[in-house]
Amino acid sequence: MGGAFLAAAVLARLGSRIELPTIPLFILAGILLGPHTPGIVLVSDPHDLEMLSALGLVLLLFYLGLEFHLDDLKAGGRKMALAGGTYLALNVGAGLGFGFALGWGTSEALVLAGVLGISSSAIVTKVLVDLGRIGNPETKPILGIIVVEDIFLALYLAALQPILSGADSLSAAVMDGAKAFGFLLALAVAARYGTKLVGRFIATKDDELLVISFLGIAVFVAGVSEWFGVADAIGAFMVGLMLGGTTSGDRIRRLVHPLRDAFGAIFFFAFGLSINPGDLPTVLWPVLAAVAVTLVMNIVAGVSAARINGFGAGPAANISTTLLARGEFALILATMAAGASLDARLAPFIAGYVLILAVLGPLAAGRSHWLARVLPGGRGAGGRGADGGRPGGSGRAEEAPEASAVR
DSSP: OHHHHHHHHHHHHHHHTTTOOHHHHHHHHHHHTSTTSSSOOSOSOGGGGHHHHHHHHHHHHHHHHHHSOHHHHHHTHHHHHHHHHHHHHHHHHHHHHHHHHHTSOHHHHHHHHHHHHOOOHHHHHHHHHHTTOTTSTTHHHHHHHHHHHHHHHHHHHHHHHHHHTTOOOHHHHHHHHHHHHHHHHHHHHHHHHOHHHHHHHHOOSOHHHHHHHHHHHHHHHHHHHHHTTSOHHHHHHHHHHHHHTSTTHHHHHHHHHHHHHHHHHHHHHHHHHTOOGGGGGGGHHHHHHHHHHHHHHHHHHHHHHHHHTTOOHHHHHHHHHHTOOOOHHHHHHHHHHHHTTOOTTHHHHHHHHHHHHHHHHHHHHHTHHHHHHHSTTOTTOTTOOTTSSSSSOOSOOOOHHHHHHHO
16 A cells, blocks of 8 residues: 555656646556556555545545535536536437447447446546636536436446346336435435534534544445445535535535545556556457547537536536546446456456546646637637636646635
8 A cells, every 4th residue: 555655656746747637647556556567566456455445436526525515506406407417418328329339239338328428526526626626617517417427327327237137127126226316315305404413513623533523424424325326426425515514614625635635546546456458459449439439429518518507618628628537437337247247348448448538538627728729619719728727727736725715
């Protein structure tokens, strides 16, 4: 674990000198020091870091919930649902069509629909933090799309599981979906009406006790969420949504930063451990075709989400590029596909597709002003960043003051 932290830190320091985002560098550290590449092997079994990796994802989404005000959810609920639904319809629909076009089978096509259709919540969160865009106006629809995706994710997994396992019972699939939806509803009610009660429960002047309290609640609810068939990440997000509105919210945001950054790095490092570069040449052309499809669909979806919210070319480019990366959900589907004995080409395809977009996504987000220039209404941008600020914008900005002020 110490080697993982150090390797990630060294690569990230080197990359910062040429303004590379940290996410692909953390992933690269996992690939180079994992069991699938020659040389030094720090971690021979990726499962050794599984719990720490899960904690990293939970903390990333918990932080996202802290920054996403419940008032924003209530005020923009209709636009959020419309933008999220549009994004899913375009990307999941394109993924399903692409899966059938490959001709690998119906079950494989259903898996590919999810792989191509769902963004990586962890990478999206990290990109927003690294680029200092938490306070940007287009960040609200980005987070809204992530919320809609995570709700869809829970229902999709519940429906897909009996199909992949060969179960004939429609009632079992309906029950799993109902259980997941019921728990999501319970979390939403708790976030809406339980803020004051939870705020009184965790209120303390002692930072140590506050850290233990919010960490315990976030991890516990994430674990219970998984038991109900809901992604642990969405459970952590809802807890962050609840605690962000308490009197301790600002202190929690300050105290969770080092935890989020440390375990987030382990999450991306472990992500790299699971990728075998040697498998990629066998599926290179389908992977490149899938990446091209995803690029086009994300641009269309980003422009659509921007228009729904009354934004111009710059925010549309930010939405398109920030949501581009694919990650943890795709790997979950790869594991499910392997357990269901589906086409053997699925695993290397998903690994290659995820690796390219996990690297390309943060790089594109940092240079979204290039895309803004060619979108409708974006001509004559004059080199300004797509977020209306500095050109390029791929450095690691400090987000906390701006985020608090905007909020």
